[in-house]
Amino acid sequence: MFDLTGKTALVTGASGGIGRAIALALSKAGARVALSGTRRDALDAVAKEIGDTAVVVTANLSDAASVEQLAKDAEAALGGGIDILVNNAGITRDNLSMRMKDDEWQSVLDVNLTASFRLARATSKGMMKRRWGRIVSIGSVVGTTGNPGQANYAAAKAGLIGLTKALAAELATRGITANVVSPGFIETAMTDALNEAQRAAILPKVPAGRLGTADEIAAAVLYLASNEAGYVTGQTLHVNGGMAMI
Amino acid sequence: MSDIAERVKKIVVEHLGVEEAKVTENASFIDDLGADSLDTVELVMAFEEEFGVEIPDDAAEKILTVKDAIDFLKEHATS
Numbered sequence: 001m002f003d004l005t006g007k008t009a010l011v012t013g014a015s016g017g018i019g020r021a022i023a024l025a026l027s028k029a030g031a032r033v034a035l036s037g038t039r040r041d042a043l044d045a046v047a048k049e050i051g052d053t054a055v056v057v058t059a060n061l062s063d064a065a066s067v068e069q070l071a072k073d074a075e076a077a078l079g080g081g082i083d084i085l086v087n088n089a090g091i092t093r094d095n096l097s098m099r100m101k102d103d104e105w106q107s108v109l110d111v112n113l114t115a116s117f118r119l120a121r122a123t124s125k126g127m128m129k130r131r132w133g134r135i136v137s138i139g140s141v142v143g144t145t146g147n148p149g150q151a152n153y154a155a156a157k158a159g160l161i162g163l164t165k166a167l168a169a170e171l172a173t174r175g176i177t178a179n180v181v182s183p184g185f186i187e188t189a190m191t192d193a194l195n196e197a198q199r200a201a202i203l204p205k206v207p208a209g210r211l212g213t214a215d216e217i218a219a220a221v222l223y224l225a226s227n228e229a230g231y232v233t234g235q236t237l238h239v240n241g242g243m244a245m246i
Numbered sequence: 247m248s249d250i251a252e253r254v255k256k257i258v259v260e261h262l263g264v265e266e267a268k269v270t271e272n273a274s275f276i277d278d279l280g281a282d283s284l285d286t287v288e289l290v291m292a293f294e295e296e297f298g299v300e301i302p303d304d305a306a307e308k309i310l311t312v313k314d315a316i317d318f319l320k321e322h323a324t325s
Binding site: 125128129170171173174 | 284287288291
C-alpha cells in the first residue's frame with residue numbers, strides 16, 4: 001500500500017533499535033535511505049542488511065556545523081535532495097531536576113530538539129522546491145505526560161511537538177507535512193536498561209500488557225511518510241499500547 | 247543590464263501568478279503582489295538558480311521589492 005519508490009530518506013539514530021526498524025521499513029517500501037548516527041560499524045551493519053539502497057553518513061548531532069554538514073553529506077550520498085526526514089536520534093541523561101547539571105540539560109536539548117530543528121531547516125528548502133516532503137520526528141509519551149528524572153528529555157520531546165506544529169503550519173501549502181510519532185515503552189536498548197522493579201511498575205499501566213516493538217513504531221512512521229498521509233499534518237501519533245490516551 | 251530587470255520580472259510573474267503590468271520596479275512582493283512570506287523565500291531561491299548566485303539570509307531579508315532584487319542581482323549575478 002505505501003509505496004515510496006523514487007523517494008529519499010534521512011534517518012538519524014539509525015543504528016538504534018527504533019531507527020534501524022524505521023530505515024528497514026522505508027527501504028522496504030522503495031525509498032533510498034541515508035543512515036546517520038555516531039557509530040560507523042553499527043550503521044554499516046544496518047546498511048548491509050538493507051542492501052545497495054542504503055548509504056551511511058556519520059554526524060555529531062550536538063554540534064551545529066556537523067548537523068549542517070550531515071544534510072549536505074546525505075544529499076550527496078543519495079544523489080539528490082531529501083524527501084523524508086526522520087528525526088529519530090535521541091539521548092537520555094536522567095537525573096532529578098534539583099540535581100540536574102546544566103550540561104545534562106543542554107546535551108539532551110541539543111541532540112533531541114535543536115538538531116531536529118536544524119535538519120528540518122536544512123532539508124525543507126529542497127522539499128519546497130519539489131512540492132513534496134515529509135518530516136517525522138520521534139517524540140515520546142513522556143513529552144506529553146512528564147516523567148520523574150527526565151525534565152530534560154520530557155522538555156525536549158514536548159518541544160518537538162511545538163516545533164512540528166510550527167513547521168506544519170508554515171509548509172502545508174507546499175505539500176510538506178510534519179508530524180510526531182510518540183512511542184510509549186518499546187523493547188530497545190533504552191528500555192533493556194530498566195531493571196525488573198521498573199518493568200514491574202510499568203506494565204500494569206499499559207492496557208496492552210506488553211512493551212511495544214520497534215516495528216510498530218516503524219509502521220507509524222511509514223504511514224506518515226507515505227503519499228496516503230498527505231492530509232495529516234501537525235499531529236502527534238501516540239503508539240503506546242494505551243498507556244496514555246491523549 | 248536591463249536584461250537582469252527583465253529576467254527578474256519574468257520570474258516574479260511566473261512565481262506569483264500576477265499580471266506583468268503590476269510588476270513595477272517599486273512593487274512590494276508582499277504588499278502589492280500578494281506574496282506570503284514563504285513566497286518570498288521561494289522567489290529568492292528562484293533568483294539564486296536563475297542568476298547563479300547565493301543570496302545569504304541577511305541579504306534576502308532586505309529584498310522586499312522588485313527593485314531590491316534587481317539592484318542586488320546587478321551587483322552579484324554571475325550568469
